[in-house]
Amino acid sequence: MEFYTFINIGGTIAFAASGALAGIRKKLDVFGLAVMAFVTSVGGGTIRDILIGHLPVKWILDSSIVLLIAGVTLITVLFKNRIEKLDKTLTFFDSLGLGFFTLRGIQEGIAIQLDIPSCLILGTITACFGGVIRDILLNEIPTLFRKEIYATACILGGIIFFLLQKLNVSAQIVDIITILTIFGIRLIAVKMNISLPKVD
Template sequence: MHVIYLVAIAAEAASGALMGMRRRMDLFGLCVVGTVTALGGGSVRDMILGHYPLGWVAHPEYLLFTVGASVAAALWARRLHQLKRAFLLMDALGLVAFTVIGCNIAATTEVHIAVVVLMGMITGVFGGLLRDILCNQVPLVLRRDLYATVSLVTGMLYVALLELGASVNLATSMAILIGFSMRLIAIRFSLALPVLEADLSSFEEENEKR
């Protein structure tokens, strides 16, 4: 699980740095966005659960690791012609890996199984939400993309496999593989949840008259 965590924070830090590059940020901005993206979701989860100290406080080397991953992604991205594709891949990997990690940590606090899944989703999506806010962009989690839904399904699958007696390694591998595949399929075929629309023109006209 520790190895998966390092992969997850590296992937999310890279996604944050790539997003910062698309917004033409300087090196300091890339490192800030990358670090917030990588560590933000876990920090929010731990504060909700009262799980202290926060991971990066207990292990400050994670800060250096995320900064390094951000710089490496920025340097590597110069050789890429399509930053968007690299960003989506890194973000998808970080999303599902953090979801599983969040579920695993929440389970150790002996909270209800529904809370375990919710904490997994918060861990998975909140770093990306903070990243998008810092980059002045509508967060992915609030758009039509299957984003939070993928995180939710990944967490539910992980918990269900554990409940059925699967080993932690098997449950982790299956959940990450299936969740990552779901996210890539959603991106490839532009799968999205339905948008509820309504004609509010008469309502707006009535308000203007008032």
């Protein structure tokens, strides 16, 4: 439980910081940075909740996430240079968040009895599509569709999840292995600069 809370908050902060930094690079004003931090960290879960009809979306019912993200934005604005130097720490939590949010999306799918492909889709949307909204708002073709191993890590992690479940591994262990698989694939891909192939 505390392990999940830790990852959830760490991932949210990393996603928010990356959103705010992306906004700074595009010369947004302070309000724009806050929106960027916000959509990057809760955008994926919001799309998921809309698609499955879990409305009102959770962050509107509980302002603690909003306040956390506002705080991250403020700190990113005030200590921009220092935070940019935290590159490795951010990548660490970003990758951990990627794993956790994928797991969350898969669990939401299971909770409403979706089949495996739809659960994988929900997991991937939860983890990755906040970044897609961020890139659209910043007027760029989403990185997710062009380079890096990002969604692929989520899908592979999700497949591991269902394989382990089929093998009757205990729930907690399935969760942890899933998160660590996604975390590991993502970190290796960043380190070795691996991308998906393109056509032609």
